[in-house]
Amino acid sequence: MSCADRIGDDAPHSVNLFHLNPPEIVRLIQAGPKWLDLKGKINACVPFWELPRTPGSWTAVLQAMDLVLAPTRFVLEAVGTGAPRALLRHYPQAAYLPEGLRPNRSELRIPEGPCVFLLSFDLTSDVERKNPYAVLDAFKAMGLTAGEARLVVKLGNTDYSRSTRAAAGRLRRRVESNPGVLLVDEHLSYRDMLTLTASCDVLVTLHRSEGLGLNLLEAMSLGKPVVTTGWSGNMDFTNERNSCLVPFSLVPVVSSHPAYRPGAIGGEQKWAEPDVAAATAFMRQLATDKNLRLTLGDHAQRDMERLRNDPARWEPITDLISESTGIVNSDEHAVRAAQLRALGSVPIATRIRRTAVATLRALGVTR
Numbered sequence: 086m087s088c089a090d091r092i093g094d095d096a097p098h099s100v101n102l103f104h105l106n107p108p109e110i111v112r113l114i115q116a117g118p119k120w121l122d123l124k125g126k127i128n129a130c131v132p133f134w135e136l137p138r139t140p141g142s143w144t145a146v147l148q149a150m151d152l153v154l155a156p157t158r159f160v161l162e163a164v165g166t167g168a169p170r171a172l173l174r175h176y177p178q179a180a181y182l183p184e185g186l187r188p189n190r191s192e193l194r195i196p197e198g199p200c201v202f203l204l205s206f207d208l209t210s211d212v213e214r215k216n217p218y219a220v221l222d223a224f225k226a227m228g229l230t231a232g233e234a235r236l237v238v239k240l241g242n243t244d245y246s247r248s249t250r251a252a253a254g255r256l257r258r259r260v261e262s263n264p265g266v267l268l269v270d271e272h273l274s275y276r277d278m279l280t281l282t283a284s285c286d287v288l289v290t291l292h293r294s295e296g297l298g299l300n301l302l303e304a305m306s307l308g309k310p311v312v313t314t315g316w317s318g319n320m321d322f323t324n325e326r327n328s329c330l331v332p333f334s335l336v337p338v339v340s341s342h343p344a345y346r347p348g349a350i351g352g353e354q355k356w357a358e359p360d361v362a363a364a365t366a367f368m369r370q371l372a373t374d375k376n377l378r379l380t381l382g383d384h385a386q387r388d389m390e391r392l393r394n395d396p397a398r399w400e401p402i403t404d405l406i407s408e409s410t411g412i413v414n415s416d417e418h419a420v421r422a423a424q425l426r427a428l429g430s431v432p433i434a435t436r437i438r439r440t441a442v443a444t445l446r447a448l449g450v451t452r
Contacts, residue, residue: 096120099409102154102402103130107146114429124422127151127409131176133296134160135214135317136338139167141351147171149424151412154401156297157318167351174401177321179393180302183276188284195267195284199235200372202312203285205278205300207241208249211342216359219291221259223364224266227372231265234372237285239269239278248341283307286378287371291331291364293338294356295319301328306389310381312367316357322392327384329367333357 101121103110110130114121129152132139137159139147147153147168154176155161161175190197202224206215217238224236238260243253253270260266273281282288288304289312295301298319301311305327313319315330323330335355338345347353371378392398405412412418 096122096126098126099413100127100129100405103128105130106132106134107143110146110425111429114425117429123425124419125413127405127412127418128422128425129154129405131156132160132164134163135294135296136345136350136354136356137163137166138351138354139163140349141167142349144168145424145428149421149428151418151421152401152405157321159318159320160296174404176401177392177395177398178297178302179395179398180299180306180389181393182279182303182306186276186279186283186307189280190284193269193281193284195237196235199231199233200287200375200378201285202234202236202287202289202368202372203239203282203304204236204289205239205241205282206290208252209242209245211340211345212252213340213342214293214345214356216291216293217256218259219359219361219364220289221263221266223289223291223361223368225263226361226365227369229265229369229372234265234368236263236266236289237269237281238266239273239281241272243270279303279307282309285309287312287368289364289368290314291359291361292317293358297321298323302389305382305385306393308382308386310371310378310385312364312371314357314359322388324388327381327388329371329381331359331364331367333359 101123105113114123128150130147130150131154132143132147133156144167147164148170150171153164153171153173155164155173156176156178158175161173164171164173195201204217204220206217220236224234227234238256240253240256243249257268260268269281282304287310288300290298290301292314294317296318298313301313301319301323304311305322310329311323312329312331313323314333315323316333334357336358338350338354338356340346343349
């Protein structure tokens with residue numbers, strides 16, 4: 086049973102708030118759950134994207150929404166460029182963590198003495214975009230002993246597909262040559278993942294682009310300093326007072342991930358190439374200066390607390406709810422709802438193909 090099916094036959098609220106990207110919204114409309122009322126309710130979405138312009142295939146869906154709530158200013162600009170007729174509002178994000186999180190290095194087999202850096206990413210998110218090799222290069226270039234600094238590399242979804250298994254294998258081979266690097270390749274619950282973050286001293290991410298940067302929000306909320314690329318979605322909440330912002334140059338996007346291939350992203354787009362030497366200098370400074378780590382971590386934690394408690398964060402949602410009656414009764418809403426329904430219509434050929442695949446799966450011919 087899908088998440089859409091579990092909602093039931095009726096959704097009682099005045100807003101359909103899709104925390105989905107346009108392709109997933111189209112598939113949901115095609116599935117046609119009984120609760121999904123596009124005409125009688127406001128339709129809003131919170132899209133996440135990592136490049137300066139949203140794909141052309143997203144434009145029709147974004148422009149058919151009553152409101153697009155951009156989770157960062159970077160996404161706001163990306164949607165404004167890719168879908169210029171979309172109705173847009175900035176919708177700042179914050180991290181809300183469970184209570185009682187504590188470091189636990191002994192259980193995680195992390196040594197107590199050295200400064201421990203953490204690199205954490207999901208292999209389905211695109212290795213080229215997450216750019217882990219830059220972190221490995223920066224750590225090695227620090228020139229510190231394993232007694233002075235360690236790097237924990239946490240991988241997620243290594244067994245998801247043939248490509249993630251191959252990428253994980255390449256990373257493992259690289260890590261094996263460095264005794265200061267500890268690889269964690271196992272599923273962790275959300276709480277256990279946060280415990281790992283709490284058990285390390287510094288989070289490092291030299292991404293080429295982020296729509297948001299959730300792991301940065303989480304680490305900073307735990308009072309951890311972060312070394313991160315000074316570009317894209319994380320610039321909503323990272324700054325020179327609470328983070329080590331690595332300089333970069335903009336370069337053409339080169340990726341094997343289907344979402345970032347030229348045919349998908351629509352012409353040349355650029356992302357950041359972080360300065361590894363600058364990252365190395367930041368990391369060496371943090372490894373040898375505990376007071377600096379504590380100062381940056383304190384600034385980060387205070388800033389994340391202010392962000393969580395900022396009532397202005399909720400204005401886009403509360404405004405949307407308060408205006409719901411007027412929006413739903415407008416001619417513009419009726420037109421947009423009709424456009425969404427049309428985008429979700431399933432061609433006959435697609436229906437036939439889906440039926441054939443379902444039949445083969447039932448017969449055990451394919452998976």
